[in-house]
Amino acid sequence: MTFRNRLRQLHRDFGYFFFGMSVIFAVSGLAVNHIDDWNPNYKLTVKTGLLSPSLSFGPPLPVQKIANSIGLRDTVTGYVRSGMHRFMIFLGTNSLEIDTLGRSYRYEQVEERWLLHAFNRLHLNELKNEWVFFSDFFALGLFFMAVSGLFLNKGRNGLKGRGGWLALVGVMVPVLFIGLYLI
Amino acid sequence: MMLKSALFTLLSFSLLLAGEAKHYGKKLTLEKTTPIEAIDKAPESFVGKTVLVEGTVVDVCKKRGCWIKVVDDKSGSSLLVKVKDGEIVFPLEARGKTARVEGVFQKLESTMEETVEHAKKACKLEGKEFDPATVTKPDVSYRLKALGAVIK
Numbered sequence: 001m002t003f004r005n006r007l008r009q010l011h012r013d014f015g016y017f018f019f020g021m022s023v024i025f026a027v028s029g030l031a032v033n034h035i036d037d038w039n040p041n042y043k044l045t046v047k048t049g050l051l052s053p054s055l056s057f058g059p060p061l062p063v064q065k066i067a068n069s070i071g072l073r074d075t076v077t078g079y080v081r082s083g084m085h086r087f088m089i090f091l092g093t094n095s096l097e098i099d100t101l102g103r104s105y106r107y108e109q110v111e112e113r114w115l116l117h118a119f120n121r122l123h124l125n126e127l128k129n130e131w132v133f134f135s136d137f138f139a140l141g142l143f144f145m146a147v148s149g150l151f152l153n154k155g156r157n158g159l160k161g162r163g164g165w166l167a168l169v170g171v172m173v174p175v176l177f178i179g180l181y182l183i
Numbered sequence: 184m185m186l187k188s189a190l191f192t193l194l195s196f197s198l199l200l201a202g203e204a205k206h207y208g209k210k211l212t213l214e215k216t217t218p219i220e221a222i223d224k225a226p227e228s229f230v231g232k233t234v235l236v237e238g239t240v241v242d243v244c245k246k247r248g249c250w251i252k253v254v255d256d257k258s259g260s261s262l263l264v265k266v267k268d269g270e271i272v273f274p275l276e277a278r279g280k281t282a283r284v285e286g287v288f289q290k291l292e293s294t295m296e297e298t299v300e301h302a303k304k305a306c307k308l309e310g311k312e313f314d315p316a317t318v319t320k321p322d323v324s325y326r327l328k329a330l331g332a333v334i335k
Contacts (some may be wrong), residue, residue, distance in 0.1 A: 035246055035247070039246050041245065041246065042245050042275065044245060080241060081254070081256060081259040082259055082261065083254075083259045083261070084259060086259065088254075093278060112275075121272075
């Protein structure tokens with residue numbers, strides 16, 4: 001077997017093995033690139049309004065009654081004074097902040113985009129520990145695939161022909177950005 | 184029978200873990216806490232100092248987990264705790280839990296342009312229309328740059 005054929009087989013096998021990781025990093029990369037425009041981890045819904053004039057604010061603060069008065073069915077898991085006339089009521093990961101002076105409320109419902117969140121946590125290396133070893137292995141695998149990819153074909157479509165030009169243009173794009181914005 | 188006892192063990196273990204304190208970043212070194220109310224009343228005297236604070240987490244950065252807002256239950260005074268992106272990631276589940284945070288207290292002075300930009304962003308987040316007349320002077324804010332935290 002020639003060196004090129006052996007390289008081709010290895011490139012193919014690495015490609016298969018890292019299929020899952022490539023998809024996770026690609027999807028998460030897209031999601032995190034646009035983090036300024038949207039929240040890739042949670043879907044937030046905010047509802048604001050006024051509390052019923054018939055509600056009294058204690059003490060003790062009737063937190064469950066307040067939550068129920070605006071149609072919330074979640075169980076109150078705790079509450080804390082968050083300002084001069086403000087209280088933050090926790091309903092699991094959702095929260096309800098009330099202003100006892102202005103008798104207003106702000107309810108924030110949080111829904112986790114669990115699959116995307118998991119992808120992002122893997123991509124951004126939040127797990128650390130053993131995960132670092134596997135993601136380092138993936139990084140080395142990508143490096144191997146990038147370099148071995150250059151030598152898969154020879155001739156007109158190989159490194160000395162079209163392939164070489166494409167690789168050069170691909171390298172020039174980040175070089176251009178570094179030159180324009182980072183030096 | 185075996186399945187039931189296995190499930191019971193798993194459930195007990197999960198409940199034990201649920202109540203366990205979670206550590207973030209460096210180990211806490213200070214023992215004495217500084218009340219958030221004291222910092223809130225005289226922030227200038229704490230600038231540059233390393234302090235340990237304790238309070239309830241009322242909000243968490245939902246995009247990057249890079250900050251939490253901690254309040255003192257009695258006074259209602261609050262403190263913004265910031266970490267370097269990616270170094271510590273606070274989970275949204277921290278809301279409503281008690282946090283002990285050690286860090287360096289910082290003063291941030293924005294330029295007028297930065298203040299306008301911040302106000303614009305805040306209005307956009309809340310869905311309000313930005314009125315430039317509301318920004319009259321550059322913003323000065325304080326925060327705790329966290330080194331380590333324990334949340335339970």
